[in-house]
Amino acid sequence: MAYVNIRERQVPFAVRYISDLLAYRHLAWNLVGSDLRARFRRSYLGVLWAVIQPLAFSLTIALVWGSLFQAQSYWSFAIYVFSGMIVWEYFASVVSVSQDALINAEGYLKQTRVPFFIFQMRTPLTSMVIFLLGAVGLAILMLSLQSLPSWGEHLLLIPLFPVILVFFGIPVATIMSIAGTQFRDIKYISQILIQALFFVSPVMLGREVLDRPELNFLSFVNPLIPLINMFRDPVVNGQLWDKTEVLTLSFWLAGLWVVSIAMAVRAGRKLIFAL
């Protein structure tokens, strides 16, 4: 029942995970670098697109929405959309790209005994860098509009957010990669779900809409609501995180990690036959 390379120490799962993570950290970062290079290679503006894309999108939306409904002032709405957009983009790309994470890594996985999770971390880490670039764009937009966040302890929460984002992204990517490898239908289903989710996430939707009592249940069902709000609160709104949202997201994180670890352990290396 067992493959044992005695050069590899016999250790518990968690220890093994950490030591593999350390052993292959170079690979993980280089895959991220390769993804980023591949993404922007052969384009004139290169990495600037990570800033331009959400900027152009949010300005367009703000222009259309702002003139249609005239509900909010044009520029502050642009900031609102931009800040929601980069978090949303992170989630959407993790879900859609990670389905193929193992399938695309076939070359590596069938050549040497590399742990699968290095490839499952690939998209969450790459998207993280894109998110940070987007955040730089947001900072520039806010600076140029002179609507900087107010001074206060909530600013301390800002550096925590990327960490949360990665801890959210990795289990999502793991689940999607395993499901995507076993069931190729996932691609179509997730496309539909992502589109649907977009309309109940506070990217373009004002917070006051989702806070209506009849829609309040959504903030427990859709983890993107607390996630996006927890980015906006300190950065845009200049306030601390909402306690209920922190709690909701914590439950989601715990659940996602439990499910993803269970799926990874259950599938094991047998997934290789499905590639």
Place this chain on the structure above:
Amino acid sequence: MARGSEIKSGLRIVENDDAQADSTSTALSRDLTKLGIEVTNARLTYPIGAYTRGSLKSAVLSLFGHRDKTPKAGFVEAIRGLNIRIAAGERVALIGHNGSGKSTLLRALAGIYPLASGEMKVVGRIGTLLDIGLGFESESTGRENIYYRGMTMGYSRKQLRVAEREIIEFADLGEFIDLPMRTYSSGMYVRLGFAVSTHFSPDILLVDEVFGAGDASFSRRALERMLNIVDNAGIFVLATHETSLVERVCQRVIWLDRGMIVRDGPPSLVLPEYYRYMAAETPLP
């Protein structure tokens, strides 16, 4: 049996000074008793029901107790009850028809394919050359790919920076080394793959039918290096159809058919029988 226990007693020592062994792998590989492959009653099955025909529909329906009407295709047995022991310094060739289980066995030895049952003990640092096109980023340059491939083998950027020049020299790709790999010919893939895989002198080198693609001068150098690895008390396992290569390089041949061993012995004994079988399609001995 004696050899088995020898390997086992070697194992414990390896485990104890693992940290040291990692940094001085050559010192380890010189100690013959520690290296080895021991395969006991290994069975390996490819699931073909659940994966190739699996659909979300059937998975969801089965949650509600629905049974698939079409019978489950089940498994293909790629390896059936293999018992093999390979000691340090052995050069082994795996021969047999397409689909006889050669490549599968190599992948199992490399720890890539999990066994369905049985046991496999492999002591030593493994180097693989299993599929030439695999494990390269085609959009990245050859130079970048040296790093990716090296890192999948667990080496650090620093170690690879030291090795880079020598690897490039051995692969001998000229200015192609800084071009994206999608511009490479299949021979160039092999050169680079071989150069990286063998640079760090693995204790156990597992090779799957790749020498055809390189040109003559490269094949000679590759062979030289392989023999060098084996001379350093390593193990070399080659799956191939090229029996002339087997005669030149290997001192042991394992003939596989449908995942079972037909013959296991020196080339002078096994190959004639193999030729006879291939020529006449006589029933298996």
